[in-house]
Amino acid sequence: MSELAAGAATPALAPNGFRDTWCGQVLADRVDSRARVAGWVHRRRDHGGLIFIDLRDRTGIVQLVFNPDSSGASFELAHRLRAEDVLSAAGSVVRRAPETVNPELPTGAVELLVGEAELLADSETPPFQIEGYAGEASEDLRLRYRYLDLRREGMREGLALRHRVTAAIREFLDGEGFVDVETPILTRSTPEGARDFLVPSRTQQGSFYALPQSPQLFKQLLMVSGLERYYQIARCFRDEATRADRQPEFTQLDLEMSFVGADDVIAVNERLLAHVFERAGGPQVELPMERMGYEEAMARFGTDRPDLRFGLELVDLGDALRETEFKVFNSVLAGGGTIRGLNAGRREMPRSELDGLISRAQELGAKGLVWAFREGAGWRSPTAKFLSAEELAELNRRLGAEEGDLLLLVADKPAVSNAVLGQMRLDLAQRFDLIDPDDHRLVWIVDWPLFDWNEEERRWDAVHHPFTSPAGAFDPDDPGAARALAYDVVWNGQELGGGSVRIHDPEVQRAVFRVLGIDDETAEARFGFLLEALRFGAPPHGGIAYGIDRIVQRLSGAETIRDVIAFPKTASGFDPLTGAPAPVDEAQLKELGVAVHKPNLAGH
Numbered sequence: 001m002s003e004l005a006a007g008a009a010t011p012a013l014a015p016n017g018f019r020d021t022w023c024g025q026v027l028a029d030r031v032d033s034r035a036r037v038a039g040w041v042h043r044r045r046d047h048g049g050l051i052f053i054d055l056r057d058r059t060g061i062v063q064l065v066f067n068p069d070s071s072g073a074s075f076e077l078a079h080r081l082r083a084e085d086v087l088s089a090a091g092s093v094v095r096r097a098p099e100t101v102n103p104e105l106p107t108g109a110v111e112l113l114v115g116e117a118e119l120l121a122d123s124e125t126p127p128f129q130i131e132g133y134a135g136e137a138s139e140d141l142r143l144r145y146r147y148l149d150l151r152r153e154g155m156r157e158g159l160a161l162r163h164r165v166t167a168a169i170r171e172f173l174d175g176e177g178f179v180d181v182e183t184p185i186l187t188r189s190t191p192e193g194a195r196d197f198l199v200p201s202r203t204q205q206g207s208f209y210a211l212p213q214s215p216q217l218f219k220q221l222l223m224v225s226g227l228e229r230y231y232q233i234a235r236c237f238r239d240e241a242t243r244a245d246r247q248p249e250f251t252q253l254d255l256e257m258s259f260v261g262a263d264d265v266i267a268v269n270e271r272l273l274a275h276v277f278e279r280a281g282g283p284q285v286e287l288p289m290e291r292m293g294y295e296e297a298m299a300r301f302g303t304d305r306p307d308l309r310f311g312l313e314l315v316d317l318g319d320a321l322r323e324t325e326f327k328v329f330n331s332v333l334a335g336g337g338t339i340r341g342l343n344a345g346r347r348e349m350p351r352s353e354l355d356g357l358i359s360r361a362q363e364l365g366a367k368g369l370v371w372a373f374r375e376g377a378g379w380r381s382p383t384a385k386f387l388s389a390e391e392l393a394e395l396n397r398r399l400g401a402e403e404g405d406l407l408l409l410v411a412d413k414p415a416v417s418n419a420v421l422g423q424m425r426l427d428l429a430q431r432f433d434l435i436d437p438d439d440h441r442l443v444w445i446v447d448w449p450l451f452d453w454n455e456e457e458r459r460w461d462a463v464h465h466p467f468t469s470p471a472g473a474f475d476p477d478d479p480g481a482a483r484a485l486a487y488d489v490v491w492n493g494q495e496l497g498g499g500s501v502r503i504h505d506p507e508v509q510r511a512v513f514r515v516l517g518i519d520d521e522t523a524e525a526r527f528g529f530l531l532e533a534l535r536f537g538a539p540p541h542g543g544i545a546y547g548i549d550r551i552v553q554r555l556s557g558a559e560t561i562r563d564v565i566a567f568p569k570t571a572s573g574f575d576p577l578t579g580a581p582a583p584v585d586e587a588q589l590k591e592l593g594v595a596v597h598k599p600n601l602a603g604h
Contacts, residue, residue: 011058011059013025015036018036018038018088018120019036019038020035021035021036021037022037022057022058022059022060023037023039023055023056023057023059023060023061023062023107024057024059024061024062024107025059026062026093026107026110026112027106027107027109027110028095028109028110030093030110031093031094031095031110032092032093032094033092033093034090034091034092034093035090035091035092035112036088036089036090037055037057037062037064037088037089037090037112038055038057038086038087038088038089038120039055039056039057039086039087040055040056040057040084040085040086040087040123040151041054041055041082041083041084041085041086041087041123042055042056042083042131043131044078044081044082044083046079049067049068050065050066050067051065051066051075051078051079052064052065052066052111053066053078053081053087053089055089056151058156058160060105060106060107061105061107062107062110062111062112063102063107063108063110063111063112064089064091064111064112064114064117065094065111065112065113065114066078066114067113067114070091070113070114070115071091071114071115071116071117072115072116074089074115074116074117077117077119078114078117080119081119082122082123082125083123083125083126083130083131084123084126084130084148084151085119085121085122085123086119086120086121086122086123087118087119087120088117088118088120089112089114089116089117089118090114090115090116090117091112091113091114091115091116092112092113092115093110093111093112093113094110094111094113095109095110096108096109096110096111126145127141127145127148128141128142128145128148130151130152137149139562139570140570140576141576143562143568143570143575143576143577144576144577145577146566146567146577147577150566154563155563157556158552158556158558158563158564159564159566161280161281161552161555161556161564162548162552162564164279164280164281165276165279165280165551165552165555166233166548167279168275168276168278168279168280169231169233169253169272169276170233171275171279172271172272172275172276173231173255173272176229176268177229178229178230178231178255179227179230179231180230180231180232181222181230181231181232182232182234183212183215183218183219183222183232183234184212184218185211185212185235186199186209186210186211187209187210187211187212187218188209188210188526189208189210190210190217190526190527194213194238194239194240195238195239195240196210196211196213196237196239197210197211197238197239197248198210198211199211200592200593200594201592202591202592202593205592205593206593211237212234212236212237213236213237213238214234214236214252214254214545215232215234215236215254216465216467217467217527217529219232219254219255219256219543220256220467220502220530220533220538220541221530221533222256223256223257223258223502223538223541224533224534224536224537224538224539226258227258228257228258228259228539229255229256229257229258230254230256230543231253231254231255231256232253232254232255233251233252233253233254233548234251234252234253234254235250235251235252236249236250236251236252237249238250243571245560245561245562245571246571247549247561247562247565247569248569249569250547250549250561251547251548251549252545252546252547252548253497253545253546253548254543254545255543255544255545256541256542257541257542257543258540258541259539259540259541260501260540260541260542261485261501261540261542262446262485262486262500262501262542264542265487265499265501265542265543265544266444266487267288269489269497269544270285270287270288270289271287273285273289273442273489273496274287276551277555280555281555282440282554282555283440285442289442289443289444290308290441290442290443290444291443291444291445291446292306292443292444292445292446293445293446293447294445294446294447294448294449295447297445298418299314300313300314301313301314301422301425302314302340302417302418302419302420302421302422302423302425303418303419303422303423303493304445304448304488304490305445305488305490305493305494306443306445306490307426307429307435307441307492307493308441308443308492309435309436309439309440309441309492309493310429310434310435311434312342312343312344312345312428312429312434313342313425314340314341314342314418314421314422314425315340315343315398315399316338316339316340317339317341317395317398317399317409318333318338318339318340320391320395320398321333321339321391321395324387324388324391325386325388326386326387328386328411329411332411332412333411336413337411337412337413337414337417338411338412338413338414338417339409339410339411339417340409340410340417340418340421341370341395341398341399341407341408341410341421342399342407342408342421342424342425343399343400343401343405343406343407344405344406344407344408344428344432345406345432346402346403346405346406347373347405347406347432348404349406354371357369357371357408357424358371360424360427361410361420361424364419364423365416365419365420366410366412366416366417366420367411367412368410369408369409369410369420370383370408370409370410370411371406371407371408371409372384372406372407372409373404373405373406373407374396374401374402374403374405374407375403375404376403377389377392377396378392378393379392379396379407381407383409395407408421408424439492440491440492441491441492442489442490442491443489443490444487444488444489444490445487445488445489445490446486446487447471447483448464448483448484448486448487448488449463449480449482449483449484450462450463450468450470450471450474450479450482450483450484451463451479451480451482451515451516453480459516459517460479460516460517461516462512463484463486464484464486464498464500465500466509466513466516466518467500467502467503467509467530468484468485468500468501468502468503469484469500469501469502469504469508469542470482470483470485470503470508471483471484474508474512476511476512476514476515479515485500485501485542486498486499486501487499487500487544489544489546491554492554494550494554495547495550496546496550496551496554497544497545498544498545499542499543499545500542500543501540501541501542502541502542502543503534504534504538504539504540504541505534505538506531506534506535509527509530509531509534510523510531513527549561549564549565552564
């Protein structure tokens with residue numbers, strides 16, 4: 001499908017000596033007119049007396065015909081052309097013979113009978129096939145030759161879709177009175193949940209800039225400044241642990257509003273998403289969008305990013321087993337844990353596959369997994385003999401189990417039970433084909449906790465970030481009870497964006513810092529500029545940030561965000577195209593006052 005076929009507006013083209021027409025514009029209404037096109041040789045076919053060249057530019061493909069009688073010297077050139085050579089050609093637009101019409105191409109009813117052609121650049125044989133590419137090249141090879149990979153139709157369409165998304169964002173926000181403002185790329189290091197990328201200062205040796213993880217603090221300062229409505233399509237940087245679908249640098253839609261509450265921010269963003277999806281060919285968004293509380297999402301789906309397109313909801317079974325004599329369940333409940341389960345429906349699975357489910361649960365962090373099939377009033381399960389008939393009947397009732405249904409239970413700490421069953425729910429939906437690919441469910445997750453207890457570090461962490469406003473009265477002596485004025489938007493189980501109303505009272509901000517273990521002195525050193533600004537009349541304000549890469553990936557159906565980024569890194573953060581990161585000269589390091597410690601790989 002060409003860019004034109006995908007519904008994109010035909011780009012304007014000022015005629016010049018290379019071309020006066022896009023390849024995708026050579027349509028039936030141009031018959032009997034002249035056209036000059038330019039692009040890359042997509043395919044060459046020699047039919048003896050005639051040579052056919054499919055020429056490609058970003059709008060599509062047009063067939064060129066070289067005839068020894070009408071093409072003159074260009075006919076000899078056509079003999080020498082190879083795939084990916086760059087060509088300019090001019091001639092007459094003519095209809096194809098009926099039997100040669102190609103209905104798969106918008107230009108398939110016509111062809112260009114070439115009168116003259118010029119080779120603008122020849123090409124070496126590409127390291128992988130561009131025409132008809134079917135995944136035979138590794139991702140490393142594709143990234144190494146990314147400029148060739150981007151010639152592929154699917155990659156071009158991904159970038160064109162990305163353009164339409166950002167254009168629609170700007171169109172909507174401009175109409176809503178938002179002002180596009182750039183914020184600094186070189187800033188100071190502040191704790192925001194991930195490692196900073198650091199940039200050494202040449203003029204102040206021993207000091208470092210940090211690349212921004214987000215424009216969070218600056219957009220709050222813009223609200224203090226009286227701008228009232230700000231947005232930015234911003235580059236952000238996080239030195240995170242390697243993950244399959246994360247990038248060390250990414251693009252974020254960042255926006256902030258003054259004199260608003262959570263409902264005001266959500267309302268604007270619902271209309272923004274509806275507008276963007278309409279312009280970019282996404283699903284229709286029904287307004288107002290569904291909302292779900294954080295606790296409900298965790299209880300029903302085990303995650304704060306629930307996929308609502310199918311059932312298999314989680315059920316709490318602890319109350320049904322409070323008096324159980326089964327030691328495994330009893331000890332978990334006595335230790336403050338939970339027993340949760342789900343009904344996977346009527347299934348037939350051999351023992352080897354059931355063992356595979358146990359291994360999967362252990363891989364996800366559980367100590368084990370109980371599986372059972374309802375049979376009559378009881379269970380077929382290795383665990384059935386440890387449970388009374390009354391307990392089995394109550395478990396069946398709570399899980400809504402019918403004859404032959406597969407039941408899965410996890411007994412562990414609440415966070416582990418939720419995470420394991422939440423992921424296994426998704427695994428089962430894929431395995432049993434329970435997800436309708438044409439169904440789209442968007443939901444706001446609201447009423448978040450403000451803090452989360454970090455058992456390993458024995459401290460409180462901010463669930464979103466340290467600048468999120470508490471909902472209602474805030475008691476620093478009872479952090480676990482505090483709720484947040486926060487909201488995330490989730491599409492089919494993937495978070496698109498998240499935000500909150502911000503703290504605009506400096507004393508509340510200091511109190512939140514103290515709960516997080518940031519004393520007043522440290523807060524002043526790291527965030528003094530923000531605390532100072534809040535003392536000069538800061539309005540109530542709030543905002544949100546979206547992952548642009550993620551939105552475009554979802555809209556395009558791409559397997560990874562790397563397929564909708566022009567020049568991405570690998571999962572490990574390496575760039576095969578440029579070789580970054582790479583060592584630098586000692587002279588550069590000396591000028592910066594930086595010494596590099598190289599690990600001794602020999603272990604000495």
